[in-house]
Amino acid sequence: MNFVFPLKDFKMTQSVAVDSVRSCAQALVKVIDRYELDLDAQKLREGLLTATRPLVERADLLSLGVKRQANHIDNSRYLFYDGQICLTLDEFPKDKQIPAHDHGIWEALVVCAGSLQHTVYQRVDDAQISGVARLEVVEDVVMVPGEITMVVPPGDIHSFKALSDQTYVITVVGGEYAPKRHYYNTSDNTYMVRTPKALKESGLL
Numbered sequence: 627m628n629f630v631f632p633l634k635d636f637k638m639t640q641s642v643a644v645d646s647v648r649s650c651a652q653a654l655v656k657v658i659d660r661y662e663l664d665l666d667a668q669k670l671r672e673g674l675l676t677a678t679r680p681l682v683e684r685a686d687l688l689s690l691g692v693k694r695q696a697n698h699i700d701n702s703r704y705l706f707y708d709g710q711i712c713l714t715l716d717e718f719p720k721d722k723q724i725p726a727h728d729h730g731i732w733e734a735l736v737v738c739a740g741s742l743q744h745t746v747y748q749r750v751d752d753a754q755i756s757g758v759a760r761l762e763v764v765e766d767v768v769m770v771p772g773e774i775t776m777v778v779p780p781g782d783i784h785s786f787k788a789l790s791d792q793t794y795v796i797t798v799v800g801g802e803y804a805p806k807r808h809y810y811n812t813s814d815n816t817y818m819v820r821t822p823k824a825l826k827e828s829g830l831l
């Protein structure tokens with residue numbers, strides 16, 4: 627027997643608190659949809675910051691989300707994921723250097739607590755020798771809560787390090803990471819191509 631949901635009890639719209647994860651995700655969808663039309667990275671950056679601000683300001687932010695298998699850290703939580711947008715809350719241990727890497731897709735970091743040294747690189751060699759890459763620093767900043775940074779291909783190489791305990795970041799990614807990514811050793815101008823741990827362990831490859 628079919629169950630018929632009485633229409634009078636069904637509300638077409640539900641009120642959603644402005645600082646809910648859902649309202650943040652809805653705002654992100656709008657911002658990202660616009661970026662896919664105009665490819666204006668500066669507008670995307672500003673829009674991501676505005677969309678995530680209510681979440682960043684939530685007193686219970688650190689209790690939200692579900693555990694995620696991350697690539698470099700132990701404490702990462704999914705706040706939202708729909709296959710096109712991935713929103714995670716990540717804790718970076720103090721002084722742990724995350725090596726220079728690329729993504730194959732844009733990635734934005736919004737600092738929620740603590741402080742983060744963030745470095746963006748560009749590749750300055752001719753990419754003719756496998757395993758060899760020379761990187762040049764194009765930005766090196768210390769980020770504090772409420773600040774955003776973003777890397778967009780082809781300039782999507784970055785490294786970072788938390789400078790204080792309890793450094794938390796909301797990471798926004800506009801799709802799936804590339805299955806093969808480059809991890810750079812800036813001290814000897816080499817790189818390795820690796821499949822991220824999270825993707826390997828997902829069983830999708």
Ligand SMILES: [Fe+2]
Nearest residue numbers: 727729733784
């Ligand atoms: Fe990254």
